[in-house]
Amino acid sequence: MRSTERAARRFPQPVRVGDLIDRKVLEPRENQPVLGRVAALSRRPDGGADVVIRLGGWLGFGAHDVAVPVEAVGLLGEHLALLDVTPEQARALPRFDLAAAPIIAPDEVIRVGLVKPFH
Numbered sequence: 162m163r164s165t166e167r168a169a170r171r172f173p174q175p176v177r178v179g180d181l182i183d184r185k186v187l188e189p190r191e192n193q194p195v196l197g198r199v200a201a202l203s204r205r206p207d208g209g210a211d212v213v214i215r216l217g218g219w220l221g222f223g224a225h226d227v228a229v230p231v232e233a234v235g236l237l238g239e240h241l242a243l244l245d246v247t248p249e250q251a252r253a254l255p256r257f258d259l260a261a262a263p264i265i266a267p268d269e270v271i272r273v274g275l276v277k278p279f280h
Contacts, residue, residue, distance in 0.1 A: 173274045174236065178202050179267030185240045186214050188248045196248055199241060200226050202265040203257075210271050212241070213257055227254035228262075235276030242276050 181202065187193040197216040205211055211228035218224025233245040243251060265271070 173272035175270045176236070176273045177267070178265050178269050178271060181212070181241070181273070182267065186212075186234070187237060187240050187242045189242055189244055193237075193240075193242075196243055196251065197224070201259055201262075202231070202271065203228060203259075203262040204265055205230075210265060211257075213259060213262070214243075214251065216252060226257040226259055227251055228257040229254070231271060231273060235274045237276050237278065241273075244276060 181199050184199045186196045186199060188196050197214040199212055200215040201213040203211045203213055210231040212231050212234055213226050213228050215224045215226050229243070229246050229251060233243065234241045235244050236242075
């Protein structure tokens, strides 16, 4: 099953982009460690959206941004959970240049799927 088909089965809900900024992104494990935080959402050339996740670092130092398709995450309460990309794959993604990316405005509404807790 393709990630877009899996995402469609997660009952996508309308969410204001500004409400996603700075949310924690959790790993899909029972103890739900924090992988990073949402830095921004970017528009892809095909019209879709990517979630830009700030990974690693300590107090913001040494962190780097990566982008994953919005279909690869799900809303989990006040957090986002990484679903269709493993944490290892996310860490291996190339650095994302926010300065050169088309950023989605905070007042725009996109659809994000829901996910149930991992425990």
